[in-house]
Amino acid sequence: MSKKTVWRAVAEALKAEGVGHVFGLPGNPKHLVYDLDEHTDIDFVLVRDEKSAVSCAYSYARLRRQPGIVFSNPGPGITTLVTGMLEATSGSLPVIAIVNGVVESHDGMGAFQELDAVSLMRPVTKWAVRVTDAKKIPWVMERAFAIAMNGRPGGVFIEIPSDLADAEIDMPDYRAGFRRHLARPDKASIEAAAKALAAAKRPLIWCGSGAVFSGAAGAVQALADKVGMAVMTTPGGRGIYPEDGPLAMGQTGLYFSQPGKSWFDEADLVLSVGTRLEAFSTNSWQFWPEQATFIQLDIDPETIGMNKRPDIALIGDATLALNDLAAALPAVDAEARDERINAMARLKADYQPKLEAAAADDGTPIRVPKVLDAVNRIFGKDTILMKENGGADLWCYYWPHYKVLDVDDCVPMAEQTAMSMGAIGAIGAKIARPEKKIVCFAGDGAMQMSVVELATAAERRCGITWIVLNNQAFGWVQYNQVLGQKPFVATGFEVNSDFAAIARAQACVGIKVEDPAKIDAALEEALAANTRGVPALIDVQIAPHLYHEHFERVHRAKIDH
Template structure:
């Protein structure tokens, strides 16, 4: 059946068929998408204050649902404002579909207002981009955008419709939904080879990246780890693949190693890498690798093979299916010392957790970040999504077990670009994606000032989220390098401090300024209670400058000695 419709009505029909529930964006002329969206669908248009915020929300949506988050924007700067977020999505293997109104094509190349070669701009930051010149192609282009975004290694796609096409129409067939996510199995001999290496291992480690989350390999990772007696470590993007209060969790890798996790990892004789490219962000510039360990690598993307480490066994395929095949290839007997290893790893984790909790529950003035993390973990508890930000103070929440992701899937990290502010804004998309969950973001005051324009968006949409601002009145990481090298603190501190709690209140949220350690639990409990009523809360916690995790400090001091700063 065909019907005569315009291009934006055709887009809306595509979005309806794809099961889209929200479009995040900033309209120009509402005739582009917005009118058709509201008149012909139940899809909600979520108005943000800045186009880059729309991508942050869509990123969180895509990460938590596995389905593309959808963004709408407008020509020129409206398109360029999408670039950072789309780069983050493609880097982080998160499906996002960006749709934009474009410059009139009849004036293409003539100096039209806001003229931009958007397709060329988008090519390096997306998996696929297209500028529609014939509106009859809208259904195919939309199908392609969704198919590419969610399949293979997920990422961002971009579609532009020139604005002068809005007034045209054409006979179009009913939209046929895009190809759902396709999963492939690795070669059988690869699974057998991996099983043989596992059988010979005495100290195995499973290292999970974001690809394990994309594959939903939660049960498979837990089963294999328990069966062979392996510690589970993750990259920042892989966090949430295994409950971090579980007996085999030893935290993260790279810059974010815990002392306990690094000690186990350094002495591993086998590392099973599940869905990580082992890029610089995950390995602290490849400085932390188990030098004597054999390596099994599982990745859906064949381009990840030998990217920076040559594996002894490569398995190309969906992480969950690959782990199932490995498990099937293992012999039926228990593995030597498996039970002893499980007990050993659990004991290491238990001892390290108790030590961290004792530190966190020793109040000090100014407030220390570990106290805040511990309070959120205790008071918010299970079913809490952690939105991760990027800065020195909030790195405390990266360091297991100071904060523990208690349930699988309940963590949203940025990709290797680590764009500041995206986690804080993405909290809105996270709450809309998972209204059954609580959402908390730990963030520095520098990053929060990049994101605070969207607090009103959270209030408008009744998104009960909590931002815990670790406020040291500076861009702390950058300033710390100045401190370590004895340089003047120029261009890194805020002489005019922003009253973030007051800004939150001005935007319809609840703001709390927190200075006393004996008020921490009270503030966190109040935030949780208000969130349950749909009220966003910002806690502006005044902390000491340059209070960092010990290994973070040691790594930076070593980098200074070697002449290589970490930034």
């Protein structure tokens, strides 16, 4: 026991848990900020808007595999966190929001910025709590880290009334929480799965964000290599395997490309790892190889059979389970293995002319595949792809038009697809992995929601390149009007932002590109700026409603229905 203030205790807990950064916006620096500065080496990252703090913490949690920490204030400072906390919990990422709450002594009396914050946050987090006894702070913090990290990771919300802040009271010393409880599937289930896998003629392993957060890349690659099976992902699973590797076959559902869908449709075994198989990853469960044996591996028992009943269920940590599965696997026929790998190579080779033609298209307005190809060539390896959400930037989801070249080098949004979180989250990604290059593709709609934080990136010397794919509209929404032969109502921008000028006004490099011949030079200028710690934004004027063929096929099918 020792005497300390509440915020001193919080700061000491964060330090003990190994936290390096806190993202937020203080209302009064005496709440947490001073204690972080005076008693820890934790870096407080000041953002311009509370929602940006969650966006940064989301990316940070994904790349560091530890909780991203957010600090905010009462009332609107709390409500602006809701979207990001929803995305974090949906995406199974541990984000802990700690807020300075309304005074306890006036609770329910119409206090300034009064809000039932716990009720608001409960549906979008794993745990939401208001601290009413200062002595419980160490326990609350320990529980917060344990809950955020264990089982299926997710968001935690802690509200600390501001009138608890000043008094020094006796409270127990902090003990770091349990980071991850790791379990493995039972032996009988592993043996059944291994037997089914050994008998498969056309297997695939289908990885989600749970596989990435488990750090299962090595185990995925070892098992896939041993069997000779395709590696496919949801958006959340991207980065589990290098996408220029021999077993890479892209993403699923809305995001299929021709080689991957050909393999998927004829698969006779599907092993899913750390994915809830949500709607976009399956096109609302319409895309499924019905003849395939289904093995589902997940750390969360409640996820098993949530929308597709498996033939074999494996409950446990992805890395442990895959290692057990590889160890239990009977001998694999080497000739059959090699033929599967060759078959994948043939599918990719058949698609190569179409890929090259798309990348070589010099039409104007600019075609997005040409931009993707240039980024892959010029930025190359050690580049983290930050994903946004919109029709044009969805091109970067379509392997092999864009390839994530290294393990862990992708940060997607979850199924909530909150616009602007990717563009702003690029700052958190750079802070988490400063040695990496960061590229974010964003539509002009999402970027208009994000420009407030360009100055934050410049201030923090975050070498990030944003590529704004500009079609002067909320393009995906407008495309539905195209398909439905409806007028463009409430989807286009008559006054379009000058993003390059906005970037320059906030101490970033700003470049506008309308000529496809100037794409490479713009990217090289941006990369050079990034190496100096200067963010760059490239505003690319693109052709409207030119989407990936599978994107168009899925949307036209819905209209035809």
